Amino acid sequence: MDNIGLIGMVSIIMAGLTIAVGSIAPAIGEGHAVTQALKSIAQQPDEANTISRTLFVGLAMIESTAIYCFVISMILLFANPFWTMVVG
Amino acid sequence: MDNIGLIGMVSIIMAGLTIAVGSIAPAIGEGHAVTQALKSIAQQPDEANTISRTLFVGLAMIESTAIYCFVISMILLFANPFWTMVVG
Amino acid sequence: MDNIGLIGMVSIIMAGLTIAVGSIAPAIGEGHAVTQALKSIAQQPDEANTISRTLFVGLAMIESTAIYCFVISMILLFANPFWTMVVG
Amino acid sequence: MDNIGLIGMVSIIMAGLTIAVGSIAPAIGEGHAVTQALKSIAQQPDEANTISRTLFVGLAMIESTAIYCFVISMILLFANPFWTMVVG
Amino acid sequence: MDNIGLIGMVSIIMAGLTIAVGSIAPAIGEGHAVTQALKSIAQQPDEANTISRTLFVGLAMIESTAIYCFVISMILLFANPFWTMVVG
Amino acid sequence: MDNIGLIGMVSIIMAGLTIAVGSIAPAIGEGHAVTQALKSIAQQPDEANTISRTLFVGLAMIESTAIYCFVISMILLFANPFWTMVVG
Amino acid sequence: MDNIGLIGMVSIIMAGLTIAVGSIAPAIGEGHAVTQALKSIAQQPDEANTISRTLFVGLAMIESTAIYCFVISMILLFANPFWTMVVG
Amino acid sequence: MDNIGLIGMVSIIMAGLTIAVGSIAPAIGEGHAVTQALKSIAQQPDEANTISRTLFVGLAMIESTAIYCFVISMILLFANPFWTMVVG
Amino acid sequence: MDNIGLIGMVSIIMAGLTIAVGSIAPAIGEGHAVTQALKSIAQQPDEANTISRTLFVGLAMIESTAIYCFVISMILLFANPFWTMVVG
Amino acid sequence: MDNIGLIGMVSIIMAGLTIAVGSIAPAIGEGHAVTQALKSIAQQPDEANTISRTLFVGLAMIESTAIYCFVISMILLFANPFWTMVVG
Amino acid sequence: MDNIGLIGMVSIIMAGLTIAVGSIAPAIGEGHAVTQALKSIAQQPDEANTISRTLFVGLAMIESTAIYCFVISMILLFANPFWTMVVG
Amino acid sequence: MDNIGLIGMVSIIMAGLTIAVGSIAPAIGEGHAVTQALKSIAQQPDEANTISRTLFVGLAMIESTAIYCFVISMILLFANPFWTMVVG
Amino acid sequence: MDNIGLIGMVSIIMAGLTIAVGSIAPAIGEGHAVTQALKSIAQQPDEANTISRTLFVGLAMIESTAIYCFVISMILLFANPFWTMVVG
Amino acid sequence: MDNIGLIGMVSIIMAGLTIAVGSIAPAIGEGHAVTQALKSIAQQPDEANTISRTLFVGLAMIESTAIYCFVISMILLFANPFWTMVVG
Secondary structure: OHHHHHHHHHHHHHHHHHHHHHHHHHHHHHHHHHHHHHHHHHHHHHHHHHHHHHHHHHHHHHHHHHHHHHHHHHHHHHHHHHHHHHHH | OHHHHHHHHHHHHHHOOOOHHHHHHHHHHHHHHHHHHHHHHHHHHHHHHHHHHOOOHHHHHHHHHHHHHHHHHHHHHOOOOOHHOOOO | OHHHHHHHHHHHHHHHHHHHHHHHHHHHHHHHHHHHHHHHHHHHHHHHHHHHHHHHHHHHHHHHHHHHHHHHHHHHHOOOHHHHHHHH | OOOHHHHHHHHHHHHHHHHHHHHHHHHHHHHHHHHHHHHHHHHHHHHHHHHHHHHHHHHHHHHHHHHHHHHHHHHHHOOOHHHHHHHH | OOOHHHHHHHHHHHHHHHHHHHHEEEEHHHHHHHHHHHHHHHHHHHHHHHHHHHHHHHHHHHHHHHHHHHHHHHHHHHHHHHHHHHOO | HHHHHHHHHHHHHHHHHHHHHHHHHHHHHHHHHHHHHHHHHHHHHHHHHHHHHHHHHHHHHHHHHHHHHHHHHHHHHOOOOHHHHHOO | OHHHHHHHHHHHHHHHHHHHHHOOHHHHHHHHHHHHHHHHHOOOOOHHHHHHHHHHHHHHHHHHHHHHHHHHHHHHOOOOOOHHHOOO | OOOOHHHHHHHHHHHHHHHHHHHHHHHHHHHHHHHHHHHHHHHHHHHHHHHHHHHHHHHHHHHHHHHHHHHHHHHHHHOOHHHHHHHO | HHHHHHHHHHHHHHHHHHHHOOHHHHHHHHHHHHHHHHHHHOOOHHHHHHHHHHHHHHHHHHHHHHHHHHHHHHHHHHHOOOHHHHOO | OOHHHEEEEHHHHHHHHHHHHHHHHHHHHHHHHHHHHHHHHHHHHHHHHHEEEEEEEEHHHHHHHHHHHHHHHHHHHOOHHHHHHOOO | OHHHHHHHHHHHHHHHHHHHHOOOHHHHHHHHHHHHHHHHHOOOOHHHHHHHHHHHHHHHHHHHHHOOOOOOOOHHHHOOOHHHHHHO | OHHHHHHHHHHHHHHHHHHHOOOHHHHHHHHHHHHHHHHHHHHHHHHHHHHHHHHHHHHHHHHHHHHHHHHHHHHHOOOOOOHHHHOO | OHHHHHHHHHHHHHHHHHHHHHOOOHHHHHHHHHHHOOOOOOOHHHHHHHHHHHHHHHHHHHHHHHHHHHHHHHHHOOHHHHHHHHHH | OOEEEEEEHHHHHHHHHHHHHOOOHHHHHHHHHHHHHHHHHOOOOOHHHHHHHHHHHHHHHHHHHHHOOOOOOOOHHOHHHHHHHHHH
């Protein structure tokens, strides 16, 4: 197991693990937010617009943490400085 | 265990693990959202349209995190830069 | 333990593990959704049709994450590019 | 430990583990659904038919994830492509 | 540790583990269902027949996942294709 | 550590582990069922007979999963095909 | 570490582990049942006899799973077929 | 590490572990039972005698699982058949 | 690492572990009991004597499981038969 | 495995792990906050402005812990003092 | 690693671990008891004396399990019979 | 693996792990606090100022534990006395 | 790795681990107590003095378990009998 | 790996781990306390001063356990007696 194999191996492992682990919390958090939005609309149909708008801003905020993970995961696969170093 | 075996092994492991772990939270989150939608429809049948529309937008948002994982998983199986490197 | 044994081993492990782990959350999520549907029907028998329709769309959405896992699992067993490589 | 022993070993392990782990969530999910059905019948005896029908559709849907696992488990025992390869 | 010992060992381990792990969820799920049936009977004594019938159908459905595990466990002990192969 | 020691060791381990793990869920499930039966009797003393009968059927159903484990455990100790093979 | 040491070691380990693990769930289940019995007596003092009788039947049922474990534990210590075999 | 050291070691480990693990559930179960008894007495001071009697029977039943563990633990320390064998 | 070091090591480990693990559940169980006693006194000041007496009996019963562990722990430190054997 | 491989490996592992683990809590915390904001708007539509403002300040505060992790993760990938040292 | 190092090492480890683990449950249990005392005083200011007295007796009882651990921990550091043996 | 690699490796690991683990609790704690603040504002709009002020003091207090971790993490990366020592 | 390194290593590990683990429960327990005190003051402002006094006595009692851990931790760092022995 | 590397390694590991683990509970405990303070102020605006004062005393008490950990962590980095010993 030389450096190429080693660096390649951990890059693959972390690329998958980062997005897998990193998508758990956003999905659950968004599920809670959507759940509550549906409940609020059922209680206050007249405020559906305000609720939708707040919901979408919140979902974008939560989604951002999933995107941080996706960015790191893509960097590890296609723009990995350590891989560039050991390969070439 | 040379580099081919090593890279192939971890690619297989992560391809499966990523989608397996990554599908836990979306399924649970969607389950909560659908659960609440059914409850809200039972409480406010007149708002069924608004509730359905908000539900589908929310489900798409949650589903996106599962799709991130599916994309990474497919990349590892069929467009893996590290595998291309060590094989060829 | 040469490459054939190694790749075969992890393919078997991941094929089983992916579907086993990947079926946990959908089953639980669907259980919640069905549970709520039954409760809603008991509360609002007149809306049984709307509830059933929303339930089936939601179940299909949740089931999709289980099917992602099943697809990856079948690919690992019968269309595994790494196995093709090391065997032939 | 040659390849025959190795492939056989992991096939046995995964055949058992897949169905064991894969039966946890469906059993719990079905338990919840049956629980709620009983509760709903007690509340709305007049809707027993609609409730039963929705319950059975839901149970079939949940049971499907257990059957995915059972299929993979049986394939690993009796139609295992990797075993066929290394044995013969 | 030759192949006979290896295959025998994992067969024993998985035979026990499969039924042990696989009996957890059905027992708990059935416990919930029975619990609710008792509660429903106390609330609606007049519907005892409908409740009992739904309960027994549900218990059979849940018990089926335990039986899947028991079948795999028995196959591993008494009809194990891998054992037949390495022994004879 | 030859095959006799190996097969004996895992047989002992699994015999104990199977019944130990396999008795957790039935005990808890039966505890819930008995708990609810006592509560129902306190609420509806007139239905004590129906409740007791349903309770005993349910307990037998739950106890069956513990007995599956006990059967496998006894088979491993006193009718173990792998032990018969390696000893004799 | 010859076979005598090995078989003796795992017998001791499993004898202790089986009863230790196997006594967790019965103790908790019985605790719940007793708890509910006390609550029911406080609510319905007139039904104390029926409640006590149902409680004792239920406790005996739950205790049976602890006794399964105790039996296996004693067999491993004093009637262990594998120990008899290796000792001679 | 000969057989004397090995058997002695695991005997010590299991003697401590058995009573340590085995005292968790009884203590918690008894805590619940006592808790409920105090609550019931506060609600129904007139039934204090019946409640106390039922409590003590229940505590004895729960305590029995702790005593099973204590018995096994003492046997391992002072009447250990395996130790007698290897010491001579 | 000869037998003296080995037996001494595990004796120390188990002496500490037994009392550490064994004191968790009693402390929590006593905490619950005391908590409920305080609540009951606030509800029924007139029954403070009966409540206190029942509380102290219950605490003694729960404390007994902690004392079992303390006894085993002290035996391992100061009256250890295995240590006596290997030392002298 | 020399120092280049070692330092590179752990840098990749920690870069992924830091952002993956570090995004769990913020996503959940933000989910709770957004959930409550939607609930509050439904209860007090007139205070939607105050609620939104407090929500965004709170989200920024929570997001800051995710950004700490993202900063450390980026430093490990692109400004790693240890890597600079061992490479050259 | 001779016996001095070995015995010293495990003594240090267990001294710390015993008090660390052993202080978890008492702290939580006392927290519950104090919490309830404060609640009871707010409900029944007239019974503050009785509540305080019962609280202090209960705290002393719970604290005793922490002190058991502290005693064992101090014995391991300053009156360790095994250390005395191997050193001198 | 000499001292440079070793010290560098653990410095990287701990720098990431410290901030990753250390940001979990503050994010959750802040989420709870913000959640409650939104709920309180909806209940008492007139006290929005007092609530906001108390919220910000509390958030700062909670944030301080995250900052302790960030400080240690930065010290490990850029002012590490052990690294200075071994590098030279 | 001689005795100096060994004893030093475990002393450092346990010094940190003891206070880290040992501070978990007191912090949570105190959090509960303070939480309840604030709730009680809001309900019974007239009893603020009695509540504060009881709170401070309780906090001191809980804090004592954290201080036990801090004492052991300091002893391990600055008055370690084992270290004195091996250093000379 | 000589003593310098060993002692340095564990010092770094424990410095980070101590503050990371040790900041979990205080952050959560403070979150609870702040949460309750906000709730109490919304219920009793007139007692805001008493509540704030009690809150700050409580927060300081809880923060103290985080500071114990921070002190140990700093001692391990900058005043480590073991490091002083092995370095020189």
